Amino acid sequence: MKISYNWLKDYIAINESPETIGDVLTQTGLEVEGIERVEKIPGGLNGLVVGEVKTCVPHSNADKLKVTTVDIGADELLPIVCGAPNVAQGQKVIVATVGTTIHPATGEPFKIKKAKIRGEVSQGMLCAEDEIGMGTSHDGLLILDTDKPNGTPIKELFETGEDFVFEIGLTPNRGDATGHLGAARDLRAYYNRPLLFAEEAPKPIKENQPIEVYVEDPVACPRYSGVTIRNIKVGPSPDWLQWRLKAIGLSPINNIVDITNYVMMSLGQPMHAFDAAQVKGNKVVVKSLPQGTKFTTLDEVERKLDAEDLMICNESDGMCIAGVFGGIDSGVKDSTTSIFLESAYFSADHVRATAMRHSLSTDASFRFERGTDPEMTLPALHMAVDLILKLAGGEVASEYVDIYPTPVEPVSIPTTFRNFHRLIGVDIPNERIIEILNLLDIDTKDITDEGFVAVVPAFRSEVTREADLVEEVLRIYGFNNVPLEESLSAGHLASFSEKEPYKLQENLSLFLAGKGYSEIQTNSLTNPKYFEDLKLGQDPVEILNKSSEELGYMKTSLLYTALESVRHNINRKIKNLKFFEFGKTYSTKEGKYTEQELLGVYLTGDDHEEHWISDPTPQSFYDLSGTTRAILSQLKIDTFETRPTQDDRFAYGLDIVLNNNTIGSLGLLKSSITKYYDIKQDVFYAEMQWAKLIKAAKVEKQFTPLSKYPEVRRDLSLVLDKKVSYDEIHRLAFKSEKKLLTRINVFSVYEGENLEEGKKSYALSFYLQDETKTLTDKVIDKVMNNLIRVFEKEIGAIIRK
Known part of the structure; x- marks a missing residue:
């Protein structure tokens, strides 16, 4: 999940650096996995200046080129060759001078150099809007209407803002933090500063043309709010709104959809806008449809509904899979003039089950699955209505619908101060405990010297017991503020197996890394097409709740994903590779599932890069064989045999046999396999059954003295x-x-x-x-x-x- 530093400032006053805020969010439980600096205009228009075309004549050696001289406020005019059809004398234009790095809307950045074009010297570039990342048009030069002096930096004419975006690894229990307001709440508790959020007042009704709402399943939909807005004008969103969404990775669509996304990312409350013209019978009905009903979603995929799927319907048809994905027919279009705006609270369990059944994961389902705030439906609706009236016009055309038959009550949790001190390990003052909980919107009542009752709001659905309250206090107080004893001891040491698989794996990983190998870790899910085309391994395990069709099978061979890594590196000119991987394969037979842990070793390319002192040598089967023997030696396995391989993945190779059981194979992969991955160089591969290696491994002695007698x-x-x-x-x-x-x-x-x-x-x-x-x-x-x-x-x- 992405959170914008600038956007956070709408909800709490912060002047600390993005790095400091990132540290605080991580300390309080919202782990920041990275901070990215984003620019509204790539490159910030640095190096671009205002120029005036003084002369413009046809190029003597090219029909479509013009030779210009341009005044950029310097002592001499710049000669610049230009191919734009609209270049003319007297224009004010954007000039990229020699040495400037251009950041086009598409493609890689490049630096402007002095050049000679068809015999004419060119000392710069006259720019179209797509060439400097300000738009997508390439019809001609971007002509300026400005009185600014020639040579003025272009960034003085255009807003070139920057932002810092936090990538947060949100855990499933933090449904309260799926928007900027949620992150601001944690910062409020940490810094003890007020929130800046205030609910918008409902807008007056201009005409009353309501769309009726009926909720037939109040368990799956405990609260449903909505309102009708008419006479809107759908169009592009203003620059500030598009910039906000783009900064966190969302693509602007139109003003109505952008507003619903903006409110969702602000408050954590998903919303949906229906084209009122598609609400047949002027009725919205929240119910399920018969098993197998066909419904086409916004991605133009026809889906068969389950009888348990909650739907938002009109009088006769489904319009939206509730909390998950809208329908293709009922969404807002350029021609839409009236909308019904939905803001609902759906059961997390129902949304999660539906999303899994249909292999769908959307921004809305991400939030509903974690649990949204049942008290936020109306504030979000008021905020969205306010923005729509400002940015799309129109008027409120109905009363605000709010069907909430059984309000979600706050949870009361009796607790004692003694347990806070015992579980945290340090005596935090009682007043500080109360203060932290109150700053987290957890009310406290019946406070005595012994304890109190905590009243947890509905949006903190994961806080249900005393230990959760202790965790809430500790994450704001600071885990780092709990001192550790100078020495830690245990009264009992558990017995351990003589062989520790993870220790063996760690030692072997360090050994292989010391021999120049890099460890790779690849996905357990893979493309079904790989198995269908190559048939490596046993019958595959198919994923029922696929996140995508490209990740539909559990891998039956390490090669499927490892060769992707090999190809990825070779395509980036890293052709000399030595990889190893501890991974699992999965298969099924007659309803029984099998999981096997394997060690894979991969060699391709030369043994070292080109060097003046020695020529590189191609890595060979014997290099792989040597590594395989070294692995067995590390594990003290010395009674194995090798036989010509029976594995049809190899053009040639050996099987490793121990006590008449094959425990591994190695060799040159067949070209039919490597060519399938578009790998044009030999790949040598060894595969060993890790569980059998562990079983056969001997416990390594701590120390063996060197012999006093010569060899x-x-x-x-x-x-x-x-x-x-x-x-x-x-x-x-x-x-x-x-x-x-x-x-x-x-x-x-x-x-x-x-x-x-x-x-x-x-x-x-x-x-x-x-x-x-x-x-x-x-x-x-x-x-x-x-x-x-x-x-x-x-x-x-x-x-x-």
Whole structure:
């Protein structure tokens, strides 16, 4: 949710910096995730000046260009080549001088440079309104009507205001803070300053042509207010209103719709304006429609209604899904002359269920789902009517409708001061507790030395118990103002599993980061088209309450979203990538759901950027294999095997097998997969089942002392059949010598001349070490001779001397 710094000033006097206000809002429970500086006109018109065209003649080498000289108040006239059709001598125009950065309405900003255009020198630019972000017209130059001297900065002629917008991560329990007034209430409590909000007086009725209202479901709609306004003129909103909405990311539509949005963002009360001509029978009926009734919403999507969906109807048809989305036929149009203005209080549960059923999330449903203020329907209506009469004309044509059969009563909560002190951990003065609650519009009565009764207004629907009152006081008093003891202790330490999955994951993440990998975290939801086209993974889990069709499935493969990240980086010229991801996949079979946690590792591009001292080398399968073995080594898993992969995602690769169970696979992804994502370079991928890795991992010792005795190296050169893999050599060696053999290294592999067809040669280093004594030549020779016999017998090796 976005809140404007300038807009807040309408409701509370603040002169603190936006950064300070952001800190205060965060401390009081409205977490500010970011502060963005926004400009009414991008670039603030900096560097643009008033110029006067002194001469204007056709360009000798271009029919559509003119060569001008322009006076900008300098000692010399500027020669400027211009292609605008309306440029003429004597005009006052906007000039962008050399060095000025232009911020066009569309496209990227660019800097004006001295240029030669078709042989003519040009030292600046004469500007149209779209070229400087002041509008969208590109019909010709923006001609100025001003007596200002040439060279006057353009920003002295136009308002170029700026604002600061807070991005607030609003939690579901803070329905009271969905507008600027709600944020101002928290600031009022923190600074102890008065609110500036005063309810508008209802406007007098000029004629009485009412639209009747009937509420058939008072549970789903406890309060419904409205009024009829006639003889309005729909048109663009004034500049100030458009600027307010644009600053917080809303697009202006027309004066009526903009006013309803302005009131909603001001007070947190959604509103809706119906074209009175579409209210058949002059009746508004709040009810549900039969199951399966078809209704087309403003986004031109035809939806089938549920019998539980609350609708705003006329005498015969539905006009709006209550609290969620308007209908395509009943909205305000340019031709609208009369409206029925709605301001209602809908049940949060009903709106939430309807929005989920139809996968709809709107500014209105966002607020109704969290709970709006039932006492705000009339103040919001009065504010909107006042603005409509000022900005769109017209007159009030009916009494104010207000159907409120069972008012929502404030909640009374008995409490004691002792519990405030106990739960907060510090003795806040009783008077300060009362003061904070009163500043938050929570009334207090029956106050004694022991306690009091708190009366919570309806707009604070989440405050229902004593602990909530304590939280309200603490967030204004300040969590940071509660001192911590110098030392904290616990009387009991819980027992923990010998293996801590999160600790293993953290350690492995740090290890991979140390090897140059970056961790990615991608969405669990993905595009159904990926599964339909690639069929990676098992049967997918479909989301019933989709936020969008592009996020309709739970992902059945890490690749779906990870390859989006790979593509995103490559498209931004970051082609050398090393990623890892701890993620989950989801599938379903015969109504049973399965969730699997995986570790994915991704390699693509070169091993390093271009450098004068060494050429980059493309990352290969062996780089990925080395990383995979290093991961297993970190987890102390050393009894695995590798076999040619059976995974059809890979052009080639290996499966990692432990106790005859495949726990992972790695290899080169098939080009059909990478090309689907428009990735034109090889991507190597390893996928390991994290739960099985945790189960197989050995608890790492805290410390292993270095051996006092030296390690010995002996080399062997083996000639083998090509079908014999290194893993077979490795397995045989450690099976034959379990005590002294510590590691094996391959330092050469050769195929070609001087070898029989179908043969290859491995040059291997064998490292031996005894933890208790220095190895003698006799022991070393015995071990090596034994290894030679095993290799000759088991895999037909020929030992090259």
